[in-house]
Amino acid sequence: MDYFFTEEQEMIRDLCRQIAEERIKPVRAELDEKEEFPREIMKALAQADLFQIIIPEEYGGLGGGCLENCIAVEELSRACCGVSTSYAASFLGAYPMLLFGNEAQKEKYLPLIGSGEKLCAFALTESSSGSDAGSIQTEAKKDGDSYVLNGSKQWITNGGEAGVYTVIAITDRSKGARGATAFIVEADDPGFSIGKKEIKMGIRASATAELIFKDCRIPADRVLGKEGLGFVVAMRTFDKSRPGVGAQAVGVAQGALDEAAAFARVRKQFGKPIITFQAVAHMLADMAVDIEAGRALVYAAARYIDSGAKDFSKVSAIAKVFPTDMAMRVTTNAVQVLGGHGYMREYPVEKMMRDAKILQIYEGTNQIQRNVIGQELNKEYGRKK
Amino acid sequence: MKIAVCIKQVPDTANVKLDPETHTLKREGVESIVNPFDLFALEAALRIKEAAGGEIVAVTMGPPQAETVIKDAIGFGVDEGLLLSDRAFAGADTWATTAALAKAIEGLGDVDLVICGKQAVDGDTAQVGPGIAQRLGLPHVAFVKGFREIEDKRLVVERQMDDGYDVVELPLPALITVVREVGEPRPPSLKGKMRAKKYTVPMQGAADLGLEADQVGLAGSFTQVVKVFAPSHSGERRRLEGSEDEMGAQVIDALVDNQVIMLGS
Numbered sequence: 046m047d048y049f050f051t052e053e054q055e056m057i058r059d060l061c062r063q064i065a066e067e068r069i070k071p072v073r074a075e076l077d078e079k080e081e082f083p084r085e086i087m088k089a090l091a092q093a094d095l096f097q098i099i100i101p102e103e104y105g106g107l108g109g110g111c112l113e114n115c116i117a118v119e120e121l122s123r124a125c126c127g128v129s130t131s132y133a134a135s136f137l138g139a140y141p142m143l144l145f146g147n148e149a150q151k152e153k154y155l156p157l158i159g160s161g162e163k164l165c166a167f168a169l170t171e172s173s174s175g176s177d178a179g180s181i182q183t184e185a186k187k188d189g190d191s192y193v194l195n196g197s198k199q200w201i202t203n204g205g206e207a208g209v210y211t212v213i214a215i216t217d218r219s220k221g222a223r224g225a226t227a228f229i230v231e232a233d234d235p236g237f238s239i240g241k242k243e244i245k246m247g248i249r250a251s252a253t254a255e256l257i258f259k260d261c262r263i264p265a266d267r268v269l270g271k272e273g274l275g276f277v278v279a280m281r282t283f284d285k286s287r288p289g290v291g292a293q294a295v296g297v298a299q300g301a302l303d304e305a306a307a308f309a310r311v312r313k314q315f316g317k318p319i320i321t322f323q324a325v326a327h328m329l330a331d332m333a334v335d336i337e338a339g340r341a342l343v344y345a346a347a348r349y350i351d352s353g354a355k356d357f358s359k360v361s362a363i364a365k366v367f368p369t370d371m372a373m374r375v376t377t378n379a380v381q382v383l384g385g386h387g388y389m390r391e392y393p394v395e396k397m398m399r400d401a402k403i404l405q406i407y408e409g410t411n412q413i414q415r416n417v418i419g420q421e422l423n424k425e426y427g428r429k430k
Numbered sequence: 431m432k433i434a435v436c437i438k439q440v441p442d443t444a445n446v447k448l449d450p451e452t453h454t455l456k457r458e459g460v461e462s463i464v465n466p467f468d469l470f471a472l473e474a475a476l477r478i479k480e481a482a483g484g485e486i487v488a489v490t491m492g493p494p495q496a497e498t499v500i501k502d503a504i505g506f507g508v509d510e511g512l513l514l515s516d517r518a519f520a521g522a523d524t525w526a527t528t529a530a531l532a533k534a535i536e537g538l539g540d541v542d543l544v545i546c547g548k549q550a551v552d553g554d555t556a557q558v559g560p561g562i563a564q565r566l567g568l569p570h571v572a573f574v575k576g577f578r579e580i581e582d583k584r585l586v587v588e589r590q591m592d593d594g595y596d597v598v599e600l601p602l603p604a605l606i607t608v609v610r611e612v613g614e615p616r617p618p619s620l621k622g623k624m625r626a627k628k629y630t631v632p633m634q635g636a637a638d639l640g641l642e643a644d645q646v647g648l649a650g651s652f653t654q655v656v657k658v659f660a661p662s663h664s665g666e667r668r669r670l671e672g673s674e675d676e677m678g679a680q681v682i683d684a685l686v687d688n689q690v691i692m693l694g695s
Contacts, residue, residue, distance in 0.1 A: 056623050064617050094620035107620060 046337060048344050054116055057109075060093055061120035069124040076127060076250035077396050082206055083128050083250050090121075090132055091161020099136055099143065100159035104151060110351035111285060115292035115343055122296025123303070126400035127250030129296065131164070133289050134202035134251070137408070138165030140282040141211040141227050145270035150229065154209055163208030168198040168230075168256055169279050176413050178213075178279065179222045183258060185214035190265050192216075192228065194258035197240060202407075204254030205239040208232045211282075212256070213275045225275025229267040236261030247399030284358050287365040287408055288350065291343040294372035294404045295336060301372075301379035301397045302332045308383050308392075319382075328382055332375045339368035359421035362414040369404035369411060376401040431484035431542045431582065431602075433475045434535045436562070437468040437503060439496040440552040448660055464499045467547025467608070469615040472506050474574070474608045475545050476616065482580050484542075485509045489534050491519060491527060497631040504626035505618035512538070516635035521648030524553075528561035530646050533639040535566065543585070544605040548573055559607035569604045575611035 050058065068089055076083055090096060098113050100106025107113070114136060121129035139158045142150055157163045174180040183196025194214055201210075210230045217224035230237055240255030269278055306329050309320035319325045346364035350357050376398040380387035387394045405411045441460045464472075475486045488503035490496050491514040500511030514530050522530070535541055544566075546559035556572070563570035571589050578586035578597060589596040590609050600606075636646050644650055668684070670677040685691045 052627070053624065056620060060618065060620060060623065068617070089617050092616040092619060094622075097620065 046340075048340075050116070053107075053109075054113060057095075057098065057113055058116050058120055061095065061117050062123075064089060064093060064095075065120055065124035069121065069128050073125040073128070073250070074390070074393065074396070076125070078249075078390075080244065080249045082252045083125075083131060084206075086128055087131065087161065087164065095132070096135060096161040097159040099139070100155050101143070101151075104155035104159060106155065106159045110347070111288055112344060112347035112351055114289050115347045118289050119292040119296040119299070119340075119343075122293040123300040125250060126293055126297050126397070126404075127248040129293050130202060130248045130251040130403075131206070133286070133293065134167065135165040135207070136289070137167040137282065137286050138203070138207065138209065138211045140285050141167070141269050141278045142229065144281050144285070145227065145274065145278050149266070150269070154229065158209065164203050164206050166201055166203035166207035166210045167282065168201045168204075168210050168212045170198060170200050171196070172199045176410055178276065179225075181213060181215060181225065183212070183214040184218075185216050185226060185228060187216070187265065188262075191262050192265060192267070194228070194230070194236070194261040194263065196258055198256040198258075200243060200253050201256050202251055202253055204252055204256055205242065206252045210256065211269065211278075212258075213279055214258075216272050216275075220273065222276050223273045225279075226272045227269040227275045227278040228263060229269060230258075230261065230263055234261055234263050246402060247396070248403050280358070283408060284361045285350065287361040287414075288343050288346045290404055290408050291339065291346070291364040291368035294368035294401065295340045295343055297397050297401050297404070298332070298336045298339065298368075298372040298375035301376045301394055301401075302329065302336060304392065304394050304397075305329060305332065305379040305382040308386070312383075312386075325382060328378050332378055335371045335375055339371045342367055359418050362409075362417040362421075365408070366411050366414045366418070369401075372401040372404055373398075431478065431482050431580075432538070432540055433478060433484060433486045434538055434541045434544045435468070435471050435475045435486060435488045435503070435508065436531055436535075436544065436546045436558065437471065437488050437490050437499050438465040438547075438550045438552075439463070439490065439492050439499045440465045440550055443551050462495070462498065464502050465547055465550045465552075467549060467551070467610075469506075469547070470608045470610055470612050471545045471547045472503055472508065473615040474577075474606075474612045475543075476507055477613060478543070478577070478580055482582075487512060487538055487541075489531060489538075490514065491522070491530050491534075494633075497633075500631045501626040501629060502618070504629050505622040506616065507619055507622050511629070511631050513631045513633045514635075514639070515633050516637075516646070518636045518643045518647045518649075521651065521654065522646060523651035523653045524555050524557040524561055525652050526646050526648075526650035527558055528565050529641060529650060530636070530639060531558065532562045532565035533641055534634060535562065537634075537639065542582075542602045544568065544603075546605070546607045548607045548609050556607070559605060563605035566605070569600045570606060571598050571600055571604070572607045574606045574608045577612075 068086055097106040098109040102108040118129050118133050142154050158165045171181050185192045185194045212228050212230045213225055215224055216226040236259050238257045240257045243253040309325050310318050312319045343364050346360045349360055379394040380398050383394055386392050439462045442463045446460055486508045487510045488500055488508045489512045490499050494515050497513050500513055514534055549556035560570055571587055573590045574587045575590040576588040583602050586599045589598050670680050
C-alpha cells in the first residue's frame, strides 16, 4: 500500500527502519529480559535527529506533525515497543510545552528535548487517580516567587531517566477540575526524587517509576499556560499523542505478522509448510487485513490533526482504540501461529503479545476512549436535531 | 580543527557473489557502499569535531556515481565533500591514488588531520593512508583504536597491536588510519540526509589538481591488476570412512605421517 508520503516522511521511515534493524532488533530480547533502559539506543535516536521531529524549526527541530511522529513510532515499535515507548514518552512530555509553553519556556526546553540531551516525561497518574484524573492529590502551593509541590505520581514512563517533567498538580482544590495546573519540573529541583521502579509484564526496556515531591520548590515561571489550565493541558496533549499509541500498535502488530508469516513458510507439518494450510493462511490474512485497516486509520487521523483541525478528540480516540485492540488480537494470533515456539522466549512474538497489552491501557484505557467517543457522538447527534 | 576524511566506494561485499564459471566477482547488480572501515574514520572525525570543534571534509576518488558516498558522509554530519573524478584516474594503483588524494587534501588548505579507514575491503592493501602521509610529508599512525588527548597542535592516540596497544603522541598536522575499536558509527541524521539531498558534490579532475595524465590512473601506476580470481583448491584429497573414532584415528595418523604434529612418547 502506498500512503503517498513526502520525501521527508519517507526519509524518517527509512532511517527508523534502519535503526530498528541494526540497533534495536539485535538487543531487544536482552533489554526485555534484563529490564534495561535502552540508553545507547536513545543516544542513537538523538544523533539521528529523531527527537527533533515534532520540535518547531525555530527551536532547531524539523517542524513535523502528528503524522511524522506516527511514522517514526510505528517503525521503532515494529522492532520493540519498550524502546518506542521510551522515545514517544519524551514527546508526550514535550507536547504541553509545545502547546502551552511561553516563548521563554519553549526557548529553554524544546532545544534540549529536540537534541535528545534531555529526555522528557509526562506525569498525571497517581496511585488512586487513574482514569478519574480529576481526583489527583498532588498539590502545588504558591509561595512568593515559587510553587511548592507535595505528593507523588505513579507509573511515570521515563521516570528517573528524564531530565524534564511536565507535572499536573492541584493549585486550588475548591475549583475541582479547574483547580489543576501544569508545571515544568527539572530532575534536579530540590525536593524532587524518584521512588519505586516498577517491574512490568511488557515494554520492559522502558522505565516506569514513581515521582516523589517533598516540599519540591520550583520557580513560579514554570507554570504552563496559567493556573487552572492543568486538565486542559493534559487533554489537549492526549488528543495529540493518542494516534502515536495507535502507531505503536500498528508497528508491533506488523512486527508480529512479519514473524508469523516467515515462520509459517518454513515450519513444516504433515510434509508441508503450515502456511499452505487454510486455517493458518486465513489467520495470517486476517492479521494483514487488521493491520492495514489500523494503519490507514492512524495515518488518516494524523493527517486530519495536522491539517489544523480544531476539535479532534473523537478522531484521536478512535485512532487509539481500534489499532490497540487490533494489535492485541494480532500478537495473540501470532503466538498461536508459532504454536509452542511462539510461547517460548526464544522467539520474539510472546514479547510482542506482552508489549501489546499496555497499549490498550495507557494514555487513557480503551474504555475511557470509548467514553470520549460516546460523549462526542451524543453531542453530534444532539446538534443534528 | 580541519579534518579531511578519505572514503571509498566499494561493492557491498556482504552481498557479493562469485561467478561460478569465471570465478570473478559479479559486480552487476551489487550495491555500492561506503567502505566499512571508512565509516569508522567518519565516526572518529565526528567525535573529534564534537570534542574540539572544527570542520570535516570527506574526499573520495572514483567514477561520477561515487558522489553517493560523499552524500552518505554528509548524511552522517560531515560539513563538505569533494569527489575526484576523471577518466585519467581509471586503473590507478595505490601509488597513483595517493598522488590524486594528496594533491586534493593539499588543495583544501590548512588541514590539521587526515583520517582514513585502515584499509578498503575490496583491495585490502592498507597502503593508501600511509601513502598519502608520505606524499604530504606528514607524520602518521596506522591502526588507531582510540584517542587519549585531542589538542590544537597535538594528538595522543592508541595504536592497536597484535598483543595490546601502543600510546603514541604525534604533532599536528598528521594522518591516522583507524580500526573498528575507534567507535561504533552513528546512524545518519535526518538533518544530514536532508542536506545531502540538496548538496551538490564539488568535483575535480587531474587538471584541477595540477597533475599530468602520466602521474595518475593506469599511466601513473607501478602495478596493475592482471587478473582477479578465487584461488582453486588443489592438492591431494582423501575421503575418510568408518566410525567417528576410526576416522579420528586416521586423521591423527595422517597428521603424524606428514609431520604436522608429533606424538609424545
